[in-house]
Amino acid sequence: MTGPFLYTSPQSPASATGVVADVYAQVSADFGVKDAPTFVALSASPSLLTSTWALMRESLLAGRASRTGKELVAAGVSLANRCPFCVTAHAVLLHATGDHRLAEGVLRGEEPEAPGDRALLAWGRDMRGPWPFPADEAPEYVGTTLASHFINRIVSSLLSERMLPGGAERYRLVRRTAGRSLAGTVRREVRPGASLPLLRADGEAPAWMDDGPVGTAYGALLTAARAGEELLSEEDAASVRASVAGWDGVTPLPLRAELPSRAQRPGARLALLAARAPYRVTAEDVAAWRTPASTDHCLVHLVAFGAICAVERVEAILRMTVGEPI
Known part of the structure; x- marks a missing residue:
């Protein structure tokens, strides 16, 4: 496949089998998007694919809290992380809830009324x-x-x-039309827990999340994403964790911040960028680390390790805002 995939070549969703095909079917039914690139990008690792989907489904799509409210939180996170793909996606989903003015205001950087x-x-x-x-x-x-x-x-x-395709999402009419096409799915009740049988990783849910579907999914994602640490030396993995441990969870990595050498420590560099400035990952960064033996499975796991380091830091900050346990 080509399309939006910069450094991987995922198998066509049409030829997917087993749990990968099962996830695609559930994404289409519950999320309303067929062959969503976000999840196709993780298809080389069933454990990452299933746990990422489960966490998003059980927190954002299922439950009793306002879908509009959760979409706003997700849009805010995406704005902070400088992810235009995700900001636009959540704006389209706000259109799907019927909040058209709110959706466009978020994209324009306006404060909601x-x-x-x-x-x-x-x-x-x-x-x-x-x-x-x-509470x-x-x-x-928090799961969202x-x-x-x-x-x-x-x-x-x-x-x-x-x-x-073609960046068509930059047109308001396209965004609104896309939102309308998802309206039926977004407004339909999603049964909590249906993604959990798909999980291919086990992990202990944080105490503050109890043993509900969100906590189970998050525990599985922790296990699946931490596995990428094995692709780094102990020294490099420790350096990534140390950098993230000193991060406030919000401030972007300074442009002049010293990064691990692309020539000598490409894995540490790639994982650290994924954690603290993923929008700065370049083809040169990927090529410097990747060898003929490095499969798509390896690449998504290395990126996932950096990503989960950042997520765990965010979780720690959330705990500190209210005191433990949440």
Whole structure:
């Protein structure tokens, strides 16, 4: 495949089998998007694919919290992470909820008129403040936040910025029409937990997330994404974790920040960029690390390791804002 995939060659969804085909079918039914590039990009690793989909589905699509509210949080995260693909995608999904003015305002960088909407978008951009949602909806909103931070990094590292062929998403009419095509799916109730039988990784849910579907999915993603650490030396993995540990969860990596050498430590460089500045990953960065033995499976796992380091740092900051346990 070509299209939006910059450094990988995923198998055509039409030829997918097994759990990969099952995920594609569930994405189409519950998300309303056939062959969504975000998930096709992860298809080389069933454990990453299933856990990423499960976390997004169980937090953003299922549950009782407002879908509009969760889309605003996801859009705020995507704005903070400089992921135009994801910002546009969430604007289209806001169109699908019927909030057309809100959707376009988010894309233009405007503050929503309603105080509640404004607070949710702002919290998504900087989650270090008080939660603008009820405590009993925390698993859905926090799960949406963590899923968005992970997905933003996968998308920015591995996909082009264009959401639709030819960049058609830049036209308001196209965005609104795309939203209308998804309206029926977005407004339909999604049964919690249906993605969990697809998981191909096990992991312990954080105590604050209890043992619900969101926590189960997040635990699986932690296990699947941490596996990419094995692609680095102990020293390089530790350096990535140390850099992320000192990050405030919001501020972009300074342009003048010292990065691991592309020539001598390309894996550490690629993982660190995926964690803290995925929009700065280049073809040269990927080529410097990749060898003939490095498959698409290896590349998505290395990027996922950097991404999950950032997600775990965000989770730690969220815990600190209210005190443990959440």
